[in-house]
Amino acid sequence: MNYFVIGYYALLIGGSCLAAHYRKREVFLILFSLTLASFVMGIVGGENALWAVSIGAGLLALAAGTAYSFREFLILIAGPLTARALRTAPLTAAFGMFVIFSYAVLGIFAPIIAPYGEAEVISQSFAPADENMLLGADQLGRDMFSRLVYGARNTVGLALVATAIAFFIGAILGMIAAVKQGWFDQIMGRLIDVVMSIPSLIFALLLLSILGTNLIILVIIIGVIYSPRVYRLTRAVAGNVVVMDYIEAAKLRGEGMWYLIRKEILPNSTAPLIAEFGLEFCFVFLLVAGLSFLGLGIQPPTADWGSMVRENATLISFGEITPLIPAAAIALLTVAVNMVVDWMLYRSSGLKE
């Protein structure tokens, strides 16, 4: 028994009592079940287990605090309309925004942040972390941290461009189909069905091995493969908009299709499309990482999270976590994007009140 263990239990039990006294049901349940769990863990794992719990709780609190301050910061700098929307954001969404913001900074200022170049060999292979290298070296002796920072730029940038292409193709075709209907709609619908029936990873592998792994080809192929989902969604959303009287009024005015799409339909379907953009981005991101892992995506020596996982995979057998760091970077971003998207979906689905 030392002071840490006594303080640990005192804090938990005191907290539970306070929560029970002020009738905070959820807080009490969490705190008290944690206390009970800690008894078991303390006996089984000893003091170390309790340290792990405290550190976990501390990190969670830190993340919550960061998210809260970041949201308040955004509310302060945003315009009144955006600020009102931001106030409804839960902490998870704020945390997601914070993570996305950090990745963006990392990607944009990669050359300034990274201490070494992405292809620069500075040490022997698999060198452990020291004062020069934050996370150690990879299989060729390149700085892991620098490659991670450059990877943010390459992998995220590529995924972003590919998603944008998917949206451009899918959304425009979807809206045209909604406006035109008739044979165009039918033909597009069946075509999309065909593309969607082939699993995306296999389709991408097939096309890449036929056309070669060029960065531009890669982006276009991913964009095309993912556009059918966007098409389906846009077609459905725009289908609900085209039946509105204001579309009829515009048609009777003699407006062309392009005007209808740009001025009347698009502004009324942005909310679900933005939410879908977030979701699609995650899928595309994972596909890019997956392709790189298989060696068909971004080619060396360009840093990329997917190929970084593969190249350092051998280290796992030695109990090192290094190859898991880029994997964690991928996971964190997808989770963060999904947190923001969840909030947007919630808002656009009209479940607000």
Place this chain on the structure above:
Amino acid sequence: MAKKGNVLLKIEGLRIEAYADEKWFEIVHGVDMTLHRGEVMGLIGESGAGKSTIGLAAMGFARDGCRISGGSVEFDGLELTTTSETDRRRLRGSRIAYVAQSAAASFNPAHKLIDQHTEAPVHYRIRKRMESQEDAMDLYERLRLPNPREIGFRYPHQVSGGQLQRAMTAMAMSCRPDLIIFDEPTTALDVTTQIEVLAAIRDIVDQFNTAAIYITHDLAVVAQMADVIKVLLKGDEVEEADTKSMLENPQEDYTKSLWAVRSFRREQKPRPEESAAPVVEVKNVDASYGPVKVLEDVSFDVHAGMTVAVVGESGSGKSTAARCITGLLPPTSGRVLFQGEELPASYLKRSKDQLRQAQMIYQMADTALNPKVRIGEIIGRPAEFYGGLKGTDLKNRIDELLDMIELDPSKFYARYPPELSGGQKQRVGIARALAAEPTFIICDEVTSALDQLVAEGILKLLDRLQRDLDLAYMFITHDLATVRSIADEVVVMKQGKVVEQGPKDVMFKPPHHPYTDLLLSSVPEMDPEWLSTLLEERGVDNVGEAAST
């Protein structure tokens, strides 16, 4: 009328707040109400007056985003604001029932009517399932539904709107509640079906001596139904009195203005000479949706500066006729002439100028204006599109149009449609039509979604614009009061055919075509005895048949 019993519902100082923009707003400011057993109270007022909110509060219920913030609701000795939600739920459906405005939206489309009917009594163990079914058939018979023994086994989409509304009333009666709240039960119905529902509701409430709160914005309807009328304005009570004295001698100015709304009349313009060419001629038009024929041999003319009202029940082909004129639905045969020139059947083949000449104003201003475009742009677009106006010219034209519809340009130019009230939106819809400088405007039920006072304002505006700009109107409506106030010529339609047409003066004087007669006599009048007299004349038992012939 009904015999008064002891006090059933007592509401005192009721305050209700709603949550908007992160603040709680009070929307009902201390309303009192006392309802005795067997008494029917009419709640009237414009939209936003808090009628429905108060009606729901009588069940101890507040909508999502609303809360009861003060006062007491005492139902048969039980204080509803403080009892637990479980206890309140036990009351609802069994002792207090609610009949919603749209029965079509309130029934579950996946279950048969009778299964939905028996749900509450079986759940509360008031009746066994089979007993409850027998009871449902009995109630259907009392409510004069056709085939009372079979109609319950249909699905909601298999019966008509008026029948559905009666089935809903039967359902509310299933547990023999002490109190029923009717929330605008006939607003969505045609005048002819409205009568059946009104008569049915009145009878059944009378037979079981049930107390009722009848919420409506239609004075003539409430005059038929209620023993006591309470007038509400913006969450405050204006006045309360028994029906007779309220109708004969309203005390407050606001009540008087409500009573006076229906008095707007415009002089009928002289008929144009035979030789004068009409602006729009519809000649022997037939139209169909797929194999279903919806218009048959429809012909009428619209002259410059005149208003032609097209009346009929829903499904009579009024709006389809408009779609044929605009070219959205090309007629299968027949022609549409504009200033003596034949228009191409489809709008896609019409020239920009032909499209400009005929404009449309829609029923639902909510869906007729793009919610993501500023008012200035909505109005400016036709002027820009047809007139090629740009920059300052365009801005001046928009200001001029906003002035015309009596909205302040500096205030409304940059706003978005959702920030406007219903009447203001409708005005913007009018301005958009005017911006094209048309000669002919189709008004499709433009006032039916609006409160009476607001609707009157719109009618006056349309009338003024017609005089100033010499516009021809085709006015589609099912409301004969509107026809009476604004029309010059009347076209009566039924099942896709023109039944009768002629100048308004002639049309409103007997002899009528039997269908016109039915329409005219079905419009509720302010006289509280009107419904009884009418039912007597028609013979109570065949109201339904009379309406469906």
